[in-house]
Amino acid sequence: MPATEHHSIIIIGAGLSGLFTAWKLQQNKYDAIVLEARDRTGGRILSPQINxxxxxxxxxxxxxxxxxxxxxxxxxxxxxxxxxxxxxxxxxxxxxxxxxxxxxxxxxxxxxxxxxxxxxANKVIKTLQSELPHNSVHLNTRVSSIEKTEPAASAQLQVHAVKDEESIIYSADKIVLALPPRLTKSSISFHPTLPADVLQAWENTPTWMAxxxxxxxxxxxxxxxxxxxxxxxxxxxxxxxxxxxxxxxxxxxxxxxxxxxxxxxxxxxxxxxxxxxxxxxxxxxxxxxxxxxxxxxxxxxxxxEQYTTTETDLSTTPQHPQYPADMSRTLWNNQIILAGTEVAREHGGYIEGALESAEEALTLLNP
Ligand SMILES: Cc1cc2nc3c(=O)[nH]c(=O)nc-3n(C[C@H](O)[C@H](O)[C@H](O)COP(=O)(O)OP(=O)(O)OC[C@H]3O[C@@H](n4cnc5c(N)ncnc54)[C@H](O)[C@@H]3O)c2cc1C
The missing domain is CATH 3.90.660.10 (Polyamine Oxidase; Chain A, domain 2)
Known part of the structure; x- marks a missing residue:
């Protein structure tokens, strides 16, 4: 099945980290979209209106x-x-x-x-989203796998997703993973398979407040x-x-x-x-x-919440963890870049960490 859409950058996850990355990229006129599994943006940020x-x-x-x-x-x-x-x-x-x-x-x-x-807190999310180009956030779009079909450093990546129970394929030059590493490991498969130490490091990284x-x-x-x-x-x-x-x-x-x-x-x-x-x-x-x-x-x-929490999160301690500063933030010759608060070096787990990790991802994307 051919890819339905190609974009320079595909961001996976429309939490604060993913949306902030998209917001900054659009200021530099980059061709970027965000794929989001839920039917709403914000991820762990959720502020319903009372009454x-x-x-x-x-x-x-x-x-x-x-x-x-x-x-x-x-x-x-x-x-x-x-x-x-x-x-x-x-x-x-x-x-x-x-x-x-x-x-x-x-x-x-x-x-x-x-x-x-x-x-x-959701006011921040709503404001960032409102300033993105129309149709740049694809809701109800769950990414299931990421594939690199050719070994060349510049080869396009394929992103396989499910939207309204239908398979859909996107292609991209670069991908930003703006979701918790532990969740990425349990819900997205990579072809070729990622090294065991990368997957273990993701599994060992607790998702804050899950x-x-x-x-x-x-x-x-x-x-x-x-x-x-x-x-x-x-x-x-x-x-x-x-x-x-x-x-x-x-x-x-x-x-x-x-x-x-x-x-x-x-x-x-x-x-x-x-x-x-x-x-x-x-x-x-x-x-x-x-x-x-x-x-x-x-x-x-x-x-x-299946798009926040994994089985492992249910059995770990609720204390704020020390997030690993030495985790690799890029894969496949910088074509895949990690964001999301859990990969922030200083403020991991917090809202500030979501922004910090997005800023580092933007530097690695080198826009
Ligand atoms: C109850 C609670 C209280 C908190 N209190 C505070 C606080 O007081 N102060 C503070 O600073 N922080 C607090 N936090 C933490 C804060 O919410 C997070 O640091 C921040 O929201 C993380 O943003 P993020 O973008 O990194 O990740 P997320 O918000 O988790 O975003 C990840 C996104 O990826 C999407 N996604 C997941 N899987 C897929 C897939 N396969 N395909 C496509 N999309 C996918 C998710 O739906 C989600 O939208 C709290 C969190 C919770 C839950």
Whole structure:
């Protein structure tokens, strides 16, 4: 089957890393497209709108950024006119020792330096995408294999993808892999086969936050603020181990955002209703009667996301890993270039890392 389309550069993955790479390339008039398996852009960035168009957005993926240490993000936000606002830390935080003991502390927040993106993190994604040429992001297009048919350094690469259950072949001079290495290893095959040490290095690279579950409880009133609480909680009891004030910048609604402490295997043992019942009981223990008047609940279990998480991610530790600085960023004579936050040398795992890795990929593409 002949290739249906040829492009100089094909980027695989329309997360922040892939979209930022495409955005920079189009500024230099490069012929580049992005292939994305999901029916949406953003990857791990996901900020659904609460209550239709009426209320603001909440972050079900990344929420915090630290501008003091993240120059690339600062630059990008300033270029595309998106503002930051400070994470609410006013008021006391709570420490739940066990189901009967809650301690209250002032001036102990771990988020004094944390900021959030006004309009939700997805605003960055939407803005970058809106500035790309029409039809340069192909959604619902899952890449399954990459092939180099001739040994010549300049030979075209074939990208085999599946779109709406139909096979489709693209050809490209260069490819940017803007997805987690572990996911690349488990979902894309390479012909000729890649060296075993490359595949092992990819398998050994954990995908940051894969397997986590975030729940957001939405309210009409910020009752915790009225009780001089910041909304921030650390709990040794659970099921929610961390809670914070995740209200949108425009305060059109108020939200308590939380991380579930049970791992993916433990969550599988119960249904969503059982999990939410336990979470609401915990909010009642911590915040009292008003926590019951919840307007909406959003839940995102990233362990169920096949375009983020692999089986291996479910069995590894949730601590932030040390990402390997010495991983090879190119394959096949620089025709394949790695991007994605997990290959960033300094800020691996974070939003800043997605931009850092994209910048390195752009240098390697040498546009
Ligand atoms: C719950 C959660 C909380 C987080 N909190 C923070 C935070 O507070 N601060 C912070 O800085 N970072 C945080 N992060 C991490 C942050 O989200 C990531 O660093 C960043 O979004 C990674 O972007 P990326 O483009 O590298 O990868 P991704 O966003 O994973 O993009 C990869 C893209 O590739 C696509 N894809 C996968 N397989 C294929 C295929 N075969 N074919 C085509 N496309 C494919 C995927 O659908 C996806 O769109 C959090 C993440 C999560 C999940």
């Amino acid at each position: 239709g168009n009426k209320d603001g957005c909440i972050d079900m993926g990344p929420a915090w950024v630290w501008p003091e240490f993240q120059p690339r993000l600062q630059r990008l936000l300033s270029d595309i006119h998106i503002e930051l606002f400070k994470q609410n830390t006013n008021g006391d935080m709570l420490y739940e020792m066990d189901a009967n003991t809650v301690e209250r502390y002032s001036d102990q927040s771990s988020h004094e330096m944390s900021y959030r993106i006004a309009g939700g 397997g986590h579950c975030k729940i957001v409880f939405i309210y009409d009133k910020p009752f915790w603020r009225e009780n001089n609480l910041s909304g921030e909680v650390f709990s040794r009891q659970g099921p929610l181990t961390e809670i914070y004030d995740g209200s949108p910048a425009d305060e059109s609604s108020y939200a308590l955002t939380s991380f579930v402490g049970l791992n993916a295997q433990q969550r599988k043992q119960m249904n969503t209703e059982q999990l939410l019942e336990m979470c609401l009981a915990q909010l009642y223990r911590l915040f009292g009667e008003e926590s019951k008047i919840v307007k909406d609940i959003q839940i995102k279990d990233w362990s169920l």
